[in-house]
Amino acid sequence: MNGPEILVSFAPELALFVPHERRGGPTRAVTDGAATLGHVVESLGVPLTEVGALVVDGREAAAGHVPVAGETVAVRAVSRPQEVPGAPLRFLLDVHLGTLARRLRLLGVDAAYESTDIGDPALAALSAAERRVLLSRDRGLLRRRELWAGGYVYSDRPDDQLRDVLGRFAPRLAPWTRCTACNGTLRSATKEEVADRLEGGTKGTYDVFAECEGCARVFWRGAHHDRLETIVGRAVEEFGGAERLSLSGD
The missing domain is CATH 3.40.50 (Rossmann fold)
Structure with missing residues (x-):
């Protein structure tokens, strides 16, 4: 780029994406006079997916804005x-x-x-x-x-x-309602409905099952239940949860 100069500053949350010399206060960036502000920001290393707002001379601007010489741009992180x-x-x-x-x-x-x-x-x-x-x-x-x-x-x-x-x-969280293998929806199933897909030990040990409506995989409270329950419990405690199926997968 070889055209108007603008001053650009990045929010601290975006430091991962920008060179060390552009972190902190405003730094000079040279545009070509035709590129949009969104293109300029991405050329400096920041994907627009991570940008919450672009503020030009104190006013929020669209990514399609074409910078002119002397403008000051603040790139904020996504909210x-x-x-x-x-x-x-x-x-x-x-x-x-x-x-x-x-x-x-x-x-x-x-x-x-x-x-x-x-x-x-x-x-x-x-x-x-x-x-x-x-x-x-x-x-x-x-x-x-x-x-x-x-x-x-x-x-x-x-x-x-x-x-x-x-x-x-x-x-929205709804633990134990989706198949971890294919992303399909789980439904409660009786042992009789899934018996032909169970090994002898599983059939004799467990009584509560779920079946994926997409791939027909069978789930039950298996050996990994405690580890999975810990993951679910932590997430629900911090971020909340709603619907919950009363079984888990192995």
């Missing part, structure tokens, strides 16, 4: 909890966030997940087609124009990832 247009709130996670997807499903949150790498264009297009919030740690993916809505996952630790997403988007 929390974040309002997402439309309902219901649904997510799409990229190939690297499988554990987070399963934990969101455990809490009853609609979380589609691509277990294979289908490519950035396809993921962004799927987000738009199904109106899902795309969650990723890939900054380039979150800058794609066809993306409907998105959010950067700030941690690489599943516990922190879950708290980050729940705190940012405040989805």
